[in-house]
Amino acid sequence: MSATDSRPDSTRDVVIPGGQDSSRLSGELTLPTYARGLVVFACTGLASRRRPSLKTTVERIRRNVEVATLVVDLLTPDEDEPGPQTPHPFGDHEARHAGPNVTALAQRLYAATDWVLTEPNASHLRIGYYASGVAAAAALVTASTRPDVRAIVSTAGRADLAGQALEAVLVPTLFIASEADDIALASNRSARGRLRGKSELALLGGAGANANLESGQVLEELTSVASEWFARHLA
Template structure:
């Protein structure tokens, strides 16, 4: 059975199959919520603008899965008169269903795209992306709406779908699906990590994609101690500072949580370097994951390489560490005048030991309120720090901040700390969505 690690990996693989659509007329549209992280990767790889296509299917009252029409933005309304006739739907039933779905659609538009107009689809290729296609009813509604909004061609793409999915989408000019496994039952069965996508994640991804024309956006190889570490360096125009991510135990630059935080920082005008401090082979050795000395030494070496890059000249630097990465970040920052701020999310700063007293950079410790053991370890570590420091607790969050809304709160705290200590270009508050 085909299985993707997460939506980010699925998006990168899907982008490879969609490269032929690259061009100035292309617009990538994610179907909220789960389709947006996939679409964000496709848009990034193809260099295309990203937006959401907000649609509401109009279901037959006594059989909601059967679509009798669809609603879209700008008053778009599509009605299937044949279905109305065959299903015997009364005009007053249509009015009632439409009123309910129009209110929900407008609410979603306000949440996903606050204060910003949708991208114009007139005469363009609309590439509709979801994380998977089961019945195809939502994707079909999106096709109809995209067509009514002026799209010249409508392409539907997903990493996985039910067998014969292309026959379920007659309104698409083309359907691209990486896998149509026999015995398909549910989209989530084909992802190892199928964590729910929150409203705030959708907003952050759209906002980050809206930071057009990044001054620098490259995959990099950083030479350290006889090996090369893989990373992704992004520097928005006019960035006052850059944050290096020190990933935690078992994590990597592909971590959905760290990538989400990086998107939030980029949307605030800050640069980011997501880098793996261990090679893929080394990550298999659990002892190396907890070797704080090695992780810190490589973070220092990566920082030395980073400051020699012309694109980084003059930028303030910060470290963001999660889990054991937080200890490595604090050890690397100890006594350094180069590092202007440190943030730990769900970290183990206690593992930095004696280095804590030598840290000069203002340090923010973010801990989940339900991560009680780690919270006590952070409080003990804070008492040993001699730099300006704060500890903030996110209520209801556990170690990985998987609970709805908690990761957005953590990202907001991190963003504000770095903006304060690295400089600012100005930013909007993160929109808090519904669980």
């Protein structure tokens, strides 16, 4: 660890095999000697992975719940800013306008989960997923086929994009949305209606608040309710 690196000694940068498409995914793994579980934070792009609010959320959940954490970017750098030569399914004309392919992202999250469980201190840990936006849909698709995933937290997520996989999700899922975010509210309520497992919807910000979950008191409340969910289901 460099003199300017303020991360815990148990934290390191990792490169993770992305599975079927031979991609290489960037991530940051914190694996303390003792952990009650492992929370995988699924991101889509460098800007998403490096948001200060995400760093704060990861640190608070790791401390509050006493878990190991893996922050993984489900997009490669080329896919993050796709051009004409970017491989399918992220670089074609339709993908650039419709957004990332949820199925492909889910396959990568599945592979990243397999990879982290090969770590000596992680193989026995219960898994939780934390994701936003389209990554939340990918987390739900992945969890629909992984019995070792014990909890999901979706923040401002597009859970509805998980499609038919929602009906196979048995994992306890917490949806977090701003009361002012009509799109996220509609998406989460639609998804909850199709889940077979336990789910809850936490509305943050209060009446008249903006849709930002990433600042001030709202972020503190978000990390608190997310921590409580993981503590309850990863214990």
